Amino acid sequence: MSEENWIEVGSTDSIEEEDLIRFDHQDKTFCVYRLIDGFYATDGMCTHEAVHLEDGLVMDDEIECPMHQGIFNIKSGEALSPPACEDLKTYPVKVDNDKIFIKID
Amino acid sequence: MKNNIIILGGGQAGIYAAREIRQNDSESNIKILGEENLLPYERPPLSKDFLLDKKNEEDLYFYSDEVLKKENIDFEYVSITKVDFENKKLFTKNDEVYFYDSLLISTGSENKKLSLDNNLINDVYYLRNLEEAKTIKDKVLNKNKITIIGGGFIGLEIASSLSQLQKKVTVIEIGDQLMGRIIPKQIADLVQNIHLEHGNEIILNKQIDKIIKKDDMYEILLNDNSLIETDFLIAGIGSTPSVKLFENTNLKLNNGITTNQFCETSIKDVYAAGDVSNFYHPLYERNIRLESYQHAQNHGICAGKNIAGVKTEYTSIPWMWSDQFNLNLQLTGICDDYDEIIERGNDINNGVIYFFLKNKIIRGACGLGIAGKVGRDIRITSKLTEKNTIVDKQILSDQNLKLNKLIQK
Numbered sequence: 304m305s306e307e308n309w310i311e312v313g314s315t316d317s318i319e320e321e322d323l324i325r326f327d328h329q330d331k332t333f334c335v336y337r338l339i340d341g342f343y344a345t346d347g348m349c350t351h352e353a354v355h356l357e358d359g360l361v362m363d364d365e366i367e368c369p370m371h372q373g374i375f376n377i378k379s380g381e382a383l384s385p386p387a388c389e390d391l392k393t394y395p396v397k398v399d400n401d402k403i404f405i406k407i408d
Numbered sequence: 409m410k411n412n413i414i415i416l417g418g419g420q421a422g423i424y425a426a427r428e429i430r431q432n433d434s435e436s437n438i439k440i441l442g443e444e445n446l447l448p449y450e451r452p453p454l455s456k457d458f459l460l461d462k463k464n465e466e467d468l469y470f471y472s473d474e475v476l477k478k479e480n481i482d483f484e485y486v487s488i489t490k491v492d493f494e495n496k497k498l499f500t501k502n503d504e505v506y507f508y509d510s511l512l513i514s515t516g517s518e519n520k521k522l523s524l525d526n527n528l529i530n531d532v533y534y535l536r537n538l539e540e541a542k543t544i545k546d547k548v549l550n551k552n553k554i555t556i557i558g559g560g561f562i563g564l565e566i567a568s569s570l571s572q573l574q575k576k577v578t579v580i581e582i583g584d585q586l587m588g589r590i591i592p593k594q595i596a597d598l599v600q601n602i603h604l605e606h607g608n609e610i611i612l613n614k615q616i617d618k619i620i621k622k623d624d625m626y627e628i629l630l631n632d633n634s635l636i637e638t639d640f641l642i643a644g645i646g647s648t649p650s651v652k653l654f655e656n657t658n659l660k661l662n663n664g665i666t667t668n669q670f671c672e673t674s675i676k677d678v679y680a681a682g683d684v685s686n687f688y689h690p691l692y693e694r695n696i697r698l699e700s701y702q703h704a705q706n707h708g709i710c711a712g713k714n715i716a717g718v719k720t721e722y723t724s725i726p727w728m729w730s731d732q733f734n735l736n737l738q739l740t741g742i743c744d745d746y747d748e749i750i751e752r753g754n755d756i757n758n759g760v761i762y763f764f765l766k767n768k769i770i771r772g773a774c775g776l777g778i779a780g781k782v783g784r785d786i787r788i789t790s791k792l793t794e795k796n797t798i799v800d801k802q803i804l805s806d807q808n809l810k811l812n813k814l815i816q817k
């Protein structure tokens with residue numbers, strides 16, 4: 304595992320519990336979530352149409368798309384409710400010294 | 409017990425009901441009868457991404473043939489032309505008979521048609537199904553000036569798509585605002601502005617007196633004597649529940665098939681779901697008929713449970729969306745019964761929402777914003793309506809205050 308793939312997102316207190324922030328890196332965009340049991344990351348754009356999930360609602364382990372209410376599991380990326388049917392890509396997250404890092408491949 | 413379950417109408421409500429029945433009942437025969445020679449598909453893209461070539465036919469189907477086979481759900485392409493509720497039989501026009509023990513009616517809705525002279529009947533196009541979407545897509549290719557009669561959701565979505573295909577679009581609406589009175593005037597005006605900004609012409613408060621066919625084009629004469637020239641006509645003037653089949657039967661009809669909160673109709677063992685049903689909503693204590701994607705799915709699932717013997721009340725909060733240009737409009741709850749309106753935001757880039765309250769309780773909301781901007785707050789509103797919550801108006805009206813807090817335990 305090469306170290307340089309871990310990208311710093313920000314400090315842990317930049318995300319409220321049961322919420323998310325958008326994180327852009329180079330030409331890519333992500334959502335980083337703070338759930339009750341830790342931090343998670345997924346692709347930023349919904350797999351249904353081109354809308355960012357940053358404006359979606361986080362409920363338990365799920366993110367609901369703000370456009371048509373497609374639902375994804377944040378931890379697995381699984382598409383749980385139509386019109387979303389394609390899974391969302393997820394990324395490993397680690398916390399080091401109160402800083403959040405995501406591993407982008 | 410092994411039953412014969414028939415689902416009449418192979419659309420969204422029908423397919424979700426079928427799969428839900430199978431989840432709860434591995435034995436019964438489940439047969440869907442659908443008159444379109446297609447597996448159930450999503451209609452929302454027909455007026456949007458399908459016209460724009462961003463989605464094609466294969467993207468629209470809810471489930472593949474394999475899924476239905478695996479779940480042992482039979483799908484037959486037939487049109488039912490007669491029902492005999494007393495003897496539990498359905499007939500095709502060739503007198504083929506289908507027997508049922510339980511029946512779900514999910515025949516959807518159909519477009520209202522303009523009353524036109526005979527020589528024009530084939531000149532006005534409508535959009536409800538995939539075939540019609542394909543026809544419109546094909547026919548507009550070599551047309552330039554398109555007129556859309558009716559400024560409702562579907563008409564405006566088509567107007568948005570055709571404008572993006574570089575067509576010169578005119579929308580004629582009989583009312584004094586777009587999308588009918590259910591949408592707050594302020595939001596209707598914002599939508600109108602976006603159409604105008606993209607070069608569409610919007611004509612309000614005007615009625616068509618006459619359409620005159622001239623070679624390859626038409627002249628539309630309006631009631632103020634103005635004249636519009638156009639190459640192609642599309643009408644989207646609303647829809648009615650598909651109930652013709654039941655008009656001379658005992659089935660209770662009132663703006664659709666009257667159903668209770670368990671999707672049961674006035675006839676035993678006959679259920680209805682989706683666009684065709686005018687259902688009792690326990691929260692609002694009245695009947696409602698909805699034409700929405702989310703409702704068709706959830707109502708179908710609820711009917712499926714009840715048919716399979718899992719008694720389940722339908723309490724979903726109404727929700728629908730419309731996408732036009734880069735705007736996403738959403739409507740939740742009921743927005744026609746209120747004594748107070750609260751506004752949140754005034755810029756579509758951040759989203760604009762109108763909340764409808766009655767006795768201080770949120771009953772519904774309508775929002776408009778650049779794609780996705782109103783979704784979270786509208787969703788939170790649905791949750792608040794569900795719980796009959798009295799909410800601090802300050803939080804509702806101040807966009808800097810997040811609504812999330814209102815639903816967190």
Ligand SMILES: Cc1cc2nc3c(=O)[nH]c(=O)nc-3n(C[C@H](O)[C@H](O)[C@H](O)COP(=O)(O)OP(=O)(O)OC[C@H]3O[C@@H](n4cnc5c(N)ncnc54)[C@H](O)[C@@H]3O)c2cc1C
Binds near residue numbers: 515517650684
């Ligand atoms: C162009 C368009 C755009 C839309 N956009 C949106 C949107 O953006 N957002 C939203 O929330 N909703 C939207 N909707 C609404 C949504 O698609 C419908 O509410 C939903 O499809 C209703 O599902 P249903 O199963 O009740 O009916 P349908 O999906 O209409 O299915 C009914 C089926 O029954 C068949 N049938 C009828 N009579 C018979 C018979 N006698 N024998 C056999 N078969 C029969 C019909 O042919 C049809 O296939 C849109 C609808 C249209 C038409």
Ligand code: FES
Binds near residue numbers: 354368371372385
């Ligand atoms: S864009 Fe996310 S569900 Fe449609």
